[in-house]
Amino acid sequence: MSEPWSEEAEEDASSLAGTTDVELIKRAWRNEKAAPEILQFEGALVLRVREQIQLLEETVEESTENGSNDLVVSLYQMDLDRTLYLLRSYLRIRLQKIEKYMIHISKTNLWNRLSEQEKKFTKRCTAILEKLLEQSVLARLPYGYESFLKQSISSEEDDMVPEPQLDTFVFCKAKDAVGAFQLDDSGDEIVDLVADDLYVIRYKSIKGLVEAGQIDLV
């Protein structure tokens, strides 16, 4: 390339950085960050974002080699850093949620929301947590009380499992008008969700809308 920062190249790169995938991962990241429970893993999106990161890395490298303007390079580098941060933070938040609620996740259908690697991670984490609790508490308790999942042998269901608080309030914004939305089962509370308005609602009530992608958490 004789003219490394010709208009064309610049346009190319900026359209790369401006594609909706980065916006999408930002959205997924924000939702994941605000939701008390783990959401569906965006596998395809993560793959696409990683490809773009690689492309950006190549662009940065190329322009450094060509000795182009330092400012331009640092702008690209910044863009790359931010996208990388989004991706890492997204994966990290998920792992930290898994760490917190691993048993609950592996017992419920939340399990299907994990990626293959996350499933492996969950299994491993559960095994070592169980080992820790076994060694320090459970093995020293009398017969009938040594279960990892139940308080005692007489409990009918697993009542020793930490679960996420779905009752917490979250900030959310609807992308398009959802219309009148019923907040509870009794139908007493109905909210008219207008596009781009900010609401504070219990996560439990709008769980379905978040999962369907009709509403974004902020």
Added chain:
Amino acid sequence: MYGRSASQLLKEQASCESGQLTVFNNEAFDRVIKECDEHHLQLESLFRKLMEQNLDVRTTTNGEHLGAFIHHHSLLRNKRCLMAYMQNRAEIVRSLRWQLGPVLPEEIKAKMSYSEEVYFVDHSNAIESYMSEMDVDLTADMVPPKSPSVQVKVLDDIGDVCLGDHSISLTKDSLHSLRRTDAEPFISQVSYHPFGAMRDDAAFRLTLLFVLFLGSNGRTFGLMPEKTIDG
């Protein structure tokens, strides 16, 4: 009183700053376990009495039955307290992995029980194998990046370090401007502080400047607040 030791154990934990590990309270912990055994003994003897009277445990409500009920629930409560104590501690131990990396300083290790130390290493390995499977380093970028390079002051002689295509000599007290990603591995093991401080970029930088920490390989860095550099 039944259940007092267990509640003291948790009170001690609750009264300390969140995210900070307290010294593992072996003594109180063992006391609660012992209490559990006593409850169990009482339970057994009460059950034996019920059996001798040839009564159905589920339908009768005499003194023995109620006694057994109380012992059973005291035991359950103790178990819940012990589990909560361990789970809370395990959560802090896990957060330490994210904040400090795979090697813990001695003063923190001293606060853990042996099983917890093992747990930390095991958990750390689990995270690492996830990262290598995904081919991504999740411990970098704990705070959102503001600019691509950072100003660093070297706190300890490191020698020549190869960074990508060039190498620089990191001698003590010298100042450098490095790419964030290059500098981060040297900064990660700097201080032990609650997560709240890390979110605030300014507070984070200051902490990094003031707290000097000798890493395991003698690799140590501190970040300079930008003002000092400009002035």
